[in-house]
Amino acid sequence: MHYHISVSDPSSHFLSITYTIPEISSDYIEIQLPAWRPGRYEIQNFAKNIQFIEAISKTGKKLPLSKVTKDRWRLETGGEDEVRVNYTYYAAIQNAGSSYVDAELWYLNFINFCFYTEGRINDACKVTLELPEDYTIACGLGSFWNIVDNIPTAYANILSAQDFYELVDSPLLASESLQKCDYQIDHVRFSIWMHGNLKPNWKRIERDFRRFSREQIATMGEFPEQDYHFLNLILPTAFYHGVEHRNSTMVVLGPDDEGEGLYTDLLGVSSHELFHAWNIIRIRPKEMLPYDFTKENYFATCFVAEGCTTYYGDLFLKRSGVFDDAAYLKELQVYMKRHFEHSASASQSLVESSFDLWLDGYEKGIPDRKVSVYHKGALVALILDLYIRKKTDHAQSLDDIMRLLWLRFGKPFVGYTIEDYIGIAEEVAGESLEWYWRECIYGNIPLEERLNEALSFVGLQMTTFTNGNIQLNELDDFRAGLQRQKWLATVQANPEDEEEE
Structure with a gap:
């Protein structure tokens, strides 16, 4: 599959795309534009940004093209073994999942505008970018100059992907000023x-x-x-x-x-x-392996995918010495404040809110309905980590759970279920964690008691005030302070890093 992308008028923000489909052996094919993108679990309807579309043969003959659904087209091949689909796509939004072009920058998320042909999503893909001269490409796919008659052509940068899944999981920046x-x-x-x-x-x-x-x-x-x-x-x-x-x-x-x-x-x-x-790109819920880009991919474990990742994101900054204790505890207090201010009394559990990401997960929503898989997910990850550390005197922790998920599901890339996560967590803990699943994951019981019970092990306490404020305090407890040092300690001693100028 080949995609040729150009921008004739950068001020218009329109991409001009030609999608070439070779080796056709049927009277018709169907082409699909993704309805959503990995990392954002909501239907986004990228097809609404297509301004113009047509299908033509190798000889320039126009071929019948009609919509089957809002983002799927049926193309009658007329016996042709290769067809080209020409279309324009409006790229004028700058967020981490969109596409944008102007006179200084090409920012492309191929998931927004690249079709795949039904039955051929695993075919290799090639992208030719008609970039301005002196632009540099930043992309996980890499790039190289196209060679024509042994002369490098200045406007023909080419990217390649082993399949459509790799292509659309590889965003691109291109500019002269990168x-x-x-x-x-x-x-x-x-x-x-x-x-x-x-x-x-x-x-x-x-x-x-x-x-x-x-x-x-x-x-x-x-x-x-x-x-x-x-x-x-x-x-x-x-x-x-x-x-x-x-x-x-x-x-x-x-x-x-x-x-x-x-x-x-x-x-x-x-x-x-x-x-x-590791966590979601490779340690992926079974329900999302492989991705189905035509519809919602419901899964119950986003509290693992995003909650554990949120917990670890700042914890790694502390363990590595990038954050000091004060900076880390400040970020931890942010999760607490956001959860207890916005969803402490929510009726949904983490499992229910994970499933309902596809419904309203990225909207404010009605009062006291859903919880954040990021914020509550991070807090319950902390509870689990500190509970296991206390029980085993730090011999086991959430680290061991994540490593086992990687070795058993991520590295072989086979997909895990919520039952798999429960089984590994209880294996690491060495006991049933029925209370944890009932209260923290499947239930909507307020977290204050369990959270403070976990925090006390490392000399911390969360206080909630009547005005809604949250405060995280360090207890004057020498032994608990030593436990906190073990919790926040680096996994592996770092070599001396050169000091900042």
Whole structure:
């Protein structure tokens, strides 16, 4: 499958795309545009951004093309063995799951606008980008110059993917003004890309990213990919959004003049998204393996996919020395505040709210209905981690659960169920955790008592005030303080990192 992408008028924000389908042997084919994208579990109807579409033969003959559903078309081939679908797509939104083009930047999420042919989603894909001269490409797929008659053509950058799944899990930035920094851990190469009005302190960024990346790999034992790309789009307006991908993450942040606040956001979202390289990209719910891009893929374990990842994102920053104790506890208090302010009395359980992400998971919703799989999910992950640590004197923890999920389900890429997660957690704990599943996962019992019971083990206490404020305090308990140090300790001693200039 081949996609040719050009932009004739950058100010219009329209992509011009030709989708070429070879080796056709039937009288008709059906082509599908995805209805949603990985990392955002809601129907998004990308087809609404298609302005014009037609199908033609190799000789230029127009072929009948008609809609079957809102995002699926039937194409009558007329005996042709190759057809081309020409269409335009409006790319004018800048968030971490959209597409955007103007005179300075191409930002493409192929999931937004690339069709696949029914029955051929596993075919190899090639993308030709008619980019302006001197543009640099940042993408997990990589790029190279096309060679025509032994001469490199300046406008024909080509990307390749083993199948449609890899293509649409690989966003792209391309611009003349991309900035980049590389670092390596073991045999894995990491690249940090920046686009926006800022002058990155690359020495500090590389040091901190190296620290949390090393800590994550040490915890999980290995990294799933040979390379990884942090793609960052920095806007002049307030924004915070990140999306995980196979060997990259797309992050959109702002405002670009926020200084230290922007940097803290960059660290938090980057550590979170990197852990997704294991948790959801490879350690994936069975209900989503493989992805069905035509409809909702309901699953009950988003509290694992997003809750555990939210918990670990900041914890890795503390363990690696990027955050000190005060910075970490501040972020932990944020999860508490958001949960207890917005959904402490919600009627739904985490399992129900995981399932209902497809209904209203990203909207405010009606009062006291749903919980956040991110915030409550992180808090119940903390409860489980500290309970197991207390029971085993830190010999076992949530780390062991995540490693077993990786070894049994992620590395072989076979998909897990909620029963698998329960089984592994109880195996690590060495006992039934019926109370935990009943109260924290399948039920809607308020978390205060269980949370403070867990926090007391590490010398912390959460206080809720009548005005709704939440405060996390350190108890004056020497032995509990030692337990906190073990909880927050690095998995593997880090080599000395060069100090910031």
